[in-house]
Structures are given as C-alpha cells and as structure tokens.
Amino acid sequence: MITVRRSGSRLRHALAVLLAGTLLAVAAPAGAAPDQYENAVTDSFSDTYADPAVIQGKDGWWYVYATADPLVSGDEYGMMHVARTRDWTDWEYLGTLFDETTMPSYATDETFLWAPDIRYIDGQYVLYFTVTDTTLNEGADSAVGVATADRPEGPFTPTDEPIIEPRPDDDGEGFLGTIDPAGFTDVDGQNYLYFGAYDGGFWGTPVSDDGLTATGEYTQLTLGDRYEGGYVVRHDDWYYFMGSSANCCAGPTTGYTVSAGRSRSPLGPFVDDTGQSLLDPYIGGTNVIHQNGNEFIGVGHHAIATDAAGRDWMVYHGIDRNEPWLDEPFGINRRPTLIDPIDWIDGWPRVRAGAGPSSGPQTPPVTESDLGIVSEDLTAGGMRGFVRGPEDPLAGATAKLRGHARTAAAAPADRVRVRFDARSDGGPVTVRLGTRRDGAVVTADPGAGTLTVETASGGARQVATDELPAAPDWQTVVVEVDGPEVLVQASESDLNDPAAEVRTRHEGLSLPSAPVRFRGHGAGGAVLDNLTVAEPATEATEMVPVPEPGRQLGGDEFDAPDLADWTWVRENPDAEVSGGQLTWPVEEGELVGGENPAGVLLRDAPSDEDWIVETRVDLDLDIRGNQNFQQAGLVVYRGDDDFARLSKVAINDTRQVEFGREMPEADGLSFGGSIVGRPGQDSTWLRIAHHVNAEGEHLYRAGSSNDGETWTWGAVWAFEPGETPRIGLISQGGASPDVSAQFDYVRFYETTWPEA
Known part of the structure; x- marks a missing residue:
C-alpha cells in the first residue's frame, strides 16, 4: 500500500566449430557506426536466434537467451542458447544452456526446449522454458520447465518436475498448449508465471517466493x-x-x-484500447508491432528491456523475407533477434510509434552513464566518496559507501534518472536529487522494509512510501524525476516488474542543476554497482502517419446487376447484385493450397500509383456449428498461387481479421497470415493500401474497422516487380453452415503512402 502525507514546508560468418560452452567474441556489423546498431543485432554470431529473452545481469552485461534452433546453417539443434552484450552492438556467444547430461529428467529423447524466459528471483537466476514432450504421458504433451543458476550464463540445474505440468484438453484425447512461459513480479512482491498457446489460450498463476512452484489456480487470460x-x-x-x-x-x-491488452490486475481481465476483452470471441488486441514493407517480416515473440535512460525496448525475432530459411537443414526458419524502441502513446506500447521494425543504422539503447561515471567501477572516476567494495560472486567488483558520496559533475536540471544495484544486506541507501529546498530524497531501507520518497518544492514537502519486500542479496533501484513527476522502483529482475514502487506528483517541483548525492547508512555502509545517471528518454507522443483516403478514383456501389468492369475466375451463379449489395454465398473451397475451386471476382487496379481500396462486408459468423475458416473480404490477385487476401474470418472459436499471403516457394507453396484488428459483429470495413517501392515491388498494407470510423492499420505484404496484381473479392472457406456475405461497395481512393 502506498501512502502519501504532506507537510508545509545491436558479417555473418561460419561458426561450425561452436560447441556448448564455447566463448566467441564478435564485433559490431560493418554497416553501423560504433555508436549505432543495425537489425538484426545477432547476425554477427548467428543465423537464427529466436524467441529471445533478456536480462541485465548483476555483472552489468545484457544476457539474451534463444530457443533451441541450430545457431548457424549446418549446425545441429542446440539446447537453447545464451549470448551477452554491453552495448547491443558487440556480442559474445557463450554456448548452450543444456546438454544431454543436464536435460530435465522428465524430457523425452525427442523433446525440444523452446522459448526461454529469464528472471532473477530470491538470489538466483531462474530460467523458465518449454519442454515439448515429456515422459509423464503418452503422446505430445508440452510442459513448462524451470531451472536455476548462480550466474546468468549458467550452468542451469533443472528441477525434477515441471513447474506447469501437461494439461489434458477438454476431450481427454490430447493436451493443451503449455508453452511460451514468462515470469512477472507484482508491486506486492508476489511472483507470477504466464504460459499457453493457440490451443487453449494463455493463462497465469501465482508462484512461490523462489519462483519454482505454482501456488494457485490457473486463470485464463486470452481465448x-x-x-x-x-x-x-x-x-x-x-x-x-x-x-x-x-x-x-x-x-x-x-x-x-504483437498486440496488447491491459488490466488493473496481473491476472486480468485484459482489454484493448477499444475496451474489447482478450477473452471475447471477437477477440481484442491493440497493435504493438507489425511488418512494414522493409526486409523484416514475422516480427514477434518478444521480451522487453529498459535502458539507462528509462526507454523500453522490444527484443524480438523477425525473418528477412529475402533470406527466410537456413541453408541446411532447409525448412528451418532463419529468425534472428531484432531490437527497437517502444513509445508509450496514450497509454499503449507502440514500437517506433507504430512504424514497426527498423532497417539500417539506428540509435542504440543508452547503456552508459552520463557525468563521467564508469558504471562497473564507481571508484574510477565521475564519483567522489566511493571506495572499492568486496568482490561479489555475482556482480564482480563493487563499490562501498560509508557516509556521503556525490557525482563530480552536476546533473542537468528538471529531468534526471538514476539506476543502481544495491546489496540488500547493507544499510539503507539514500539518493538526493536537486537541493534540500527543491529536490527529491529517496531512501531504500531493506532492514525496515521501506521505500521512501520525500520531495520539496520551495520548501513545501510531501512524503510517499511503499513496502520494500525482502531480497537475499541484490536489488535494483530506479529513481526518475521528470518535472513534477517522481517515479521510484525497486526490483530483483528490473524487467518492468517492480516489487516496490512509489509514483508521486509534486506540483511546482523543478530540480536545479546539482550533483547527485548518495549516502550509505549504518556501520557497514552500503554496497553498490552498475550505477548510471542519465537524462530520461523523450518518447514520441503521436503515432506515425497511416494511409488516408483522398479523392475517390471510382469503384462499384453495386447498384447495377451486371457487374460491369468485373471478371470472374470460376464464376459463382448464386452470387447476385440486388438492393445495392452483392450477396455471395460462402463457397466450399478456397484459394489456399494447390487445388483452388473457389471463385474470385476481379477488376483492374486503378493505377501503379498510391491508392486505397475499401469495402464493407457483412458476414454472420455467429451461427451455431463449425464455421471454421468461413471468410469474406478483399483479395490482391496475380493468380491462384500468388495472392494476398484480407478477410473477416472464423478461426475456431475466434472471429478475426486476417491478411493472408500465398506465394510459390521452392517446389511448393507458402501461406501465412497476419492479424489486423478486430471484425465487427455485423459489418466490417476493410482497406488495402498500395504502393510501388524503389525496387519496383508492389506493397500492400491492410487496415480494418468495426465501425467505419476508427481504423487499425497492420501488416504489409510485398509482390515482386512485374505485372500489377488485380483487385477483387472472395467469399469462401466452407459452405456449411449455409451463410452468405453481403458487400455494400468497392471504392478506390487516392492516398499518400507514409514511409516507415
């Protein structure tokens, strides 16, 4: 409970010799300057580095963990990987996390270890991961495993049993998807674990203080x-x-x-920016990141890291659409790790303010301190008053403070962020920003179990406190003052999961430029490490532009029955125009795959310039029965095996808007989809924007609306240079139950394509 009282006054090369435990140092990519990064950040040491998890270790390094794919083409599967970096440009690959002798005892010989998540809990590193097949049942029965280590690179020792055991499905004939774990600690110190998949939804549960045992009921968070x-x-x-x-x-x-929902509780219910629940069949989700037309597609399965300036960064994997596969063995996706900053806009996380994955040199996360401070050695300069502390098995060299210390230079006025690790067995630590008359004083007192913030503006003071849960050794403390806003957090993992937090506002507070002062209380003093002082990051406050319709370029209002200007591929005689609508019964077949019995209704695109096509479609997907994959919407069509379709679609129990793409690939076909917003229960409005890039590719970006006014824009699919695809409509996916789509119009508009 927080109480307030006031008083007056980121060069790929062969790595075939890599073995588990090998240390490899690699340099920044040649295309980026020393103070820049370039996606994909892991290309210097790996071909694929998927499902990344991240933590800043108590030694100051950033550790990034990845799923059990071959690290490089021609390599064998590794039992998950770990690499580290200090600045997100230079990397050390450290090896695999498990081998045949250290695998969980309950894992079968055929199992894979996927999707790591890393936390620092109760004085040790806790690794959660997916075990795809266990000895506990017959058949594939995924579970969540847990392992611990004294150091972030391991060695990790798994527990004898999974923390989340395989869960039978409702029919008792199989098992629910129990994969992709992620930990979290709440402000009351309670630990949680999240897990799940498409088969069964995502769930959460409380876990024990050491993070190793599930202690409560499972709560469903998403459909x-x-x-x-x-x-x-x-x-x-x-x-x-x-x-x-x-x-x-x-x-x-x-x-x-990646999409988001939010809640006032760590166990939900989670809703999107329109108030739609993630548990509703018309399932909610606010767009966080999507592919934008550059080389990176399939962006997702992320973690989040916070840099020294307080900027949140999405650490995620993507696929270079020009090099999507490992050369050997072919068929494994090449999914390196990417990073990009998050802007919190109107209370929602948006990667690069909605621009999506970056390409080319970029400004990296802030990893070093201002004011000349050497974060890993506080006695080396920039600080006055620290002496060398004890060598710590986790942190290495530390600094000790008895009495007072301060930065040698003054911090800037008004906006300051301080972050440091403090040993919990030391005495209280006080940080002062500004002056006694205009400033903030923060005291973390492990002994008393309190986190206290006292602010002063013109002498007028106010105090806020929170309970500081006990920790066996290290805790991270963050103090950020931004004008009148003061945020103080204490945590073990420092992964946007504070165990204690004070957030307060002191009207009129304006920090003068002054040294940052520290005090270590008690006879033993305080032991600190990894100190940074930086100006807080400035984030975008508005989303990047999206395509907007301009002058209408024609179309069809379906007020004449002959469908002039339209051409059928496999005409459906039951489709008819009447009353200002095209009514088209949903057909049995569809376009996906080698056999294509479904009809397509086409017309020429207006030009090779920038334009938008829009339609409004009604399709009843609420009839009882199996409507799986029934859908209707727009299609961009070069042929039955080269198209993109944007449709309102039933996917088992959910109703979604999918922007799917099929294209020839190797000796077959490749199909995949991206989700774009939420359909309306009755009408759904669909838009596709067109642009030709500098390479002559036709780019198509999808948008959807469930009210005709508020639009969600999502993924971009590319067609190779050449013949301009035609634009059309589809109504397909399964004729039972009997249902028809009604299209009100198809309209084309001029637009301007915003650059990513």
Whole structure:
C-alpha cells in the first residue's frame, strides 16, 4: 500500500566449430557506426536466434537467451542458447544452456526446449522454458520447465518436475498448449508465471517466493487461437499483456504480429484500447508491432528491456523475407533477434510509434552513464566518496559507501534518472536529487522494509512510501524525476516488474542543476554497482502517419446487376447484385493450397500509383456449428498461387481479421497470415493500401474497422516487380453452415503512402 502525507514546508560468418560452452567474441556489423546498431543485432554470431529473452545481469552485461534452433546453417539443434552484450552492438556467444547430461529428467529423447524466459528471483537466476514432450504421458504433451543458476550464463540445474505440468484438453484425447512461459513480479512482491498457446489460450498463476512452484489456480487470460509468446509488464499502474498472433514460422509468408491488452490486475481481465476483452470471441488486441514493407517480416515473440535512460525496448525475432530459411537443414526458419524502441502513446506500447521494425543504422539503447561515471567501477572516476567494495560472486567488483558520496559533475536540471544495484544486506541507501529546498530524497531501507520518497518544492514537502519486500542479496533501484513527476522502483529482475514502487506528483517541483548525492547508512555502509545517471528518454507522443483516403478514383456501389468492369475466375451463379449489395454465398473451397475451386471476382487496379481500396462486408459468423475458416473480404490477385487476401474470418472459436499471403516457394507453396484488428459483429470495413517501392515491388498494407470510423492499420505484404496484381473479392472457406456475405461497395481512393 502506498501512502502519501504532506507537510508545509545491436558479417555473418561460419561458426561450425561452436560447441556448448564455447566463448566467441564478435564485433559490431560493418554497416553501423560504433555508436549505432543495425537489425538484426545477432547476425554477427548467428543465423537464427529466436524467441529471445533478456536480462541485465548483476555483472552489468545484457544476457539474451534463444530457443533451441541450430545457431548457424549446418549446425545441429542446440539446447537453447545464451549470448551477452554491453552495448547491443558487440556480442559474445557463450554456448548452450543444456546438454544431454543436464536435460530435465522428465524430457523425452525427442523433446525440444523452446522459448526461454529469464528472471532473477530470491538470489538466483531462474530460467523458465518449454519442454515439448515429456515422459509423464503418452503422446505430445508440452510442459513448462524451470531451472536455476548462480550466474546468468549458467550452468542451469533443472528441477525434477515441471513447474506447469501437461494439461489434458477438454476431450481427454490430447493436451493443451503449455508453452511460451514468462515470469512477472507484482508491486506486492508476489511472483507470477504466464504460459499457453493457440490451443487453449494463455493463462497465469501465482508462484512461490523462489519462483519454482505454482501456488494457485490457473486463470485464463486470452481465448485460444489468437495469442502465443505472451509477456507481461507493469507501466503507469497498468498491467499489460502482450502476445504474438498468427504464424511464427512460414518462411517468406510469416505474418507474426504483437498486440496488447491491459488490466488493473496481473491476472486480468485484459482489454484493448477499444475496451474489447482478450477473452471475447471477437477477440481484442491493440497493435504493438507489425511488418512494414522493409526486409523484416514475422516480427514477434518478444521480451522487453529498459535502458539507462528509462526507454523500453522490444527484443524480438523477425525473418528477412529475402533470406527466410537456413541453408541446411532447409525448412528451418532463419529468425534472428531484432531490437527497437517502444513509445508509450496514450497509454499503449507502440514500437517506433507504430512504424514497426527498423532497417539500417539506428540509435542504440543508452547503456552508459552520463557525468563521467564508469558504471562497473564507481571508484574510477565521475564519483567522489566511493571506495572499492568486496568482490561479489555475482556482480564482480563493487563499490562501498560509508557516509556521503556525490557525482563530480552536476546533473542537468528538471529531468534526471538514476539506476543502481544495491546489496540488500547493507544499510539503507539514500539518493538526493536537486537541493534540500527543491529536490527529491529517496531512501531504500531493506532492514525496515521501506521505500521512501520525500520531495520539496520551495520548501513545501510531501512524503510517499511503499513496502520494500525482502531480497537475499541484490536489488535494483530506479529513481526518475521528470518535472513534477517522481517515479521510484525497486526490483530483483528490473524487467518492468517492480516489487516496490512509489509514483508521486509534486506540483511546482523543478530540480536545479546539482550533483547527485548518495549516502550509505549504518556501520557497514552500503554496497553498490552498475550505477548510471542519465537524462530520461523523450518518447514520441503521436503515432506515425497511416494511409488516408483522398479523392475517390471510382469503384462499384453495386447498384447495377451486371457487374460491369468485373471478371470472374470460376464464376459463382448464386452470387447476385440486388438492393445495392452483392450477396455471395460462402463457397466450399478456397484459394489456399494447390487445388483452388473457389471463385474470385476481379477488376483492374486503378493505377501503379498510391491508392486505397475499401469495402464493407457483412458476414454472420455467429451461427451455431463449425464455421471454421468461413471468410469474406478483399483479395490482391496475380493468380491462384500468388495472392494476398484480407478477410473477416472464423478461426475456431475466434472471429478475426486476417491478411493472408500465398506465394510459390521452392517446389511448393507458402501461406501465412497476419492479424489486423478486430471484425465487427455485423459489418466490417476493410482497406488495402498500395504502393510501388524503389525496387519496383508492389506493397500492400491492410487496415480494418468495426465501425467505419476508427481504423487499425497492420501488416504489409510485398509482390515482386512485374505485372500489377488485380483487385477483387472472395467469399469462401466452407459452405456449411449455409451463410452468405453481403458487400455494400468497392471504392478506390487516392492516398499518400507514409514511409516507415
């Protein structure tokens, strides 16, 4: 409970010799300057580095963990991987996390270890991971395993049993998807674990103080068939569930996206920015990241890291659509790790303010301190008053403080962020920003179990406190003052999961430029490490532009019965125009795959310039019965095996808007989809925007609306240079139950394509 009282006064090369435990140092990519990164950040040491998890270790390094794919083409499967970096440009690959001798005892010989998540809990590193097949049942029965280590690189020792055992499905004939774990700690110190998949939805449960045992009932957070790769953070008193949707691994047609919902509770219910629940069949989700037309597609399954300036970064995997597969063995997706900053806009996380994955040199996360401070050695300069502390088995060299210390230079006025690790067995630590008359004083007192913030503006003071849960050794403390806003957090993992937090506002507070002062109380003093002082990051406050309709370029209002200007591919005689609508019974077949019995109604695109096509479609997907994959909507069509379709679709129990892409690939076909917003229960409005890029590719971006006014824009699919695809309509996916789609119009508009 927080109480307030006032008083007056980121060069790929062969790595075939890599073995588990090998240390490899690699340099920054040649295309980026020393102070820049370039996606994909893991290309210097790996071909694929998927499902990344991240933590800043107590030694100051950033550790990034990845799923059990071959690290490089021609390599064998590794039992999950770990690498580290200090600046997100230079990397060390450290090896695999498990081998045949350290695998969980309950894992079968055929199992894979997927999707790691890393936390620092109760004085040790706790690794959660997916075990795809266990000895506990017959048949594939995924579970969540847990292992511990004294150091972030391991060695990790798994427990004798999974923390989340395989869960039978409702029919008792199989098992629910129990994969993709993610931990979280709440402000009351309670630990949680999240897990799940399309088969059964995502769930959460409380876990024990050491993070190794599930201690409560499982709570369902999302409906099945929409989210996997879930991750939870706390931001501005809200809990955000972010999950990946559609397919992770379809090579050049991978359409992964990340969407979010938020709640006032870590166990939900989570709703999107329109108030739609993630448990509703018309399932909600606010877009966080989607592919934007550059080389990266299939962006998702993420973690979040916070840099020294307080900027949140999405750490995620993507696929280069020009090089989607490992050369050997072919068929494994090449999914390296990417990073990009998050902007919190109107209370929602948006990667690069909605621009999506970056390409080319970028400004990296802030990892070093201002004011000349050497974060890993506080006695080396920039600080006055620290002496060398004891060598710590986790942190290495530390600094000790008895009495007072301060920065040698003054921090800037008004906006300052301080972050440091403090040993919990030391005495209280006080940080002072500004002056006694205009400033903030923060005291973390492990002995008393309190986190206290006292602010002063013109002498007028106010005090806020929170309970500081006990920790066996290290805790991270963050103090951020931004004008009148003061945020103080204490945590073990520092992954947007504070165990204690004070957030207060002191009207009129304006910090003068002054040194940052520290005090270590008690006879033993305080032991600190990894200190940074930085100006808080400035984030975008508005989303990047999206395509907007301009002058109408024609279309069809369906007020004449002959469908002039339209051409059928496999005409459906039951489709008719009447009363200003095209009514088209949903057909049995569809376009996906080698056999294509379904009809397509086509017309020429207006030009090779920038334009938008829009339609409004009604399709009743609420009839009892199996409507799986019944759908209707727009199609961009070069042929039965080269198209993109945007449709309102039933996917098992959910109703979604999918932007699917099929194209020839190797000796067959590749199909995948991306999710774009939420359909209306009655009418759904669909838009596709067109653009030709500098390489002559035709780019198509999808948008949807459930009210005709508010639009969600999502993924971009590319068609190779050449013949301009035609534009059309589809109504397909299964004729039972009997249902028809009604199209009100098809309209084309001029537009301007915003650059990513």
